[in-house]
Amino acid sequence: MTTRTTTRATALAATGLLLAACGSSGSGSGQAGAPSFEGRGPITYVAGKDTTGTVQPMLDRWNKAHPKEKVTFIQLPTDADAQRQQMIQNAETKSDAYTVLSLDVVWTSEFAAHQWIDKLPEKRFPMSKMLKPVVETSRYRGGLYAVPSSSDGGMLYYRTDLLKKAGVAQPPTTWGEMTGACAKVKRLPEAKGMSCYAGQFQKYEGLTVNFAEAVHSAGGRVTDANGRPDVDTPEAKKGLDFLVDSFEDRTIPKEAITYQEEDGRQAFQSGKLLFLRNWPYMYSLAEKSGVKGKFGVAPLPGLNGPGSSSLGGHNMAVSSSARNKATALDFIEFMTSEENTATFLRDASLAPPYAALYDDKALIEQYPYLPVLKESVLRAVPRPRVVPYGDVTSAVQQETYAALTGEKSSAQALRDLQKALRKAVAR
Known part of the structure; x- marks a missing residue:
């Protein structure tokens, strides 16, 4: 999730359609049998807006080496819900404008169940070298329908300089420790006007992530294994109460109800926040900002000890209505190779799917957050892996937002959410 993932999509999609039309006649969806993955020529790569500036240089490398099979980058909005909706619209119209899709890990089951993406030949990809929780997000009913290009685990970013000056030796492991540390820091003149903590609380996929993390970090769950x-x-109420109470007592600033990932990042980098829950992509950007050398990362805190992140990240899949699928498979191999995911780690702090990269001593020396990130990924709890995910996340956002804004009590919001989720999964 990552979930970072405004709209230039219409014009770019039209460009992609023209490019696809110029390619050789590739296979169709192949849903009557196994996908054939035939056809070579231009394709499109569809993903959320690249806030790191690292995707196009990688595509330029591919395009230079494959002048007859060039890839056009179609950037969708940063809002994950809007990305999902545009991909679904393309699938439902059976358009070949989209070739390779960058899916939030929780969308894989939904897209596979609706036959919007093709089942992939597993032998083409080194799945055994990847972290097991990451690989599981790419499967549906035992088949491989996508290939992990990045993983994601939420981490706690914190101001090391201010904690040290306030006499706080270690980053917090519980919510209580976090608020206690914040109270000490706010007594410092340098912390005047700072707020304690923020995450992503606007009514979009980021709110589902933050709600699920709070619930899991308090010992609860959103859905069971089935x-x-x-x-x-x-237990779930304790998690939601932490968020509700934090808004009420201003541990979380009022304006954070509008925060997505980038809003929180900018607030932290401009000195407005002591603690921030965000994804690893932020690390390399913060290193280029005014807080360089003044921040660190730690596992997310929980009710009684370290908390649990939602498992995020992106998987690359082939649209069932695409053309030039042989090129698409080669491109996915290129983008998800260990070498290139290491490049995205170095240049954009994207969590790689390959286990070996987390234990590389040279990389750890250069990127000291890797052990924290590995722990976050391995301890992460997936969001509900259900086919009607759109209905599920919409219900979570609706009821959580109602609780955070005072429209409903935590107890009522959870009762209503339970009913809404039962209705969604029964369809």
């Missing part, structure tokens, strides 16, 4: 809703519990 996808059955189980959110109307005392």
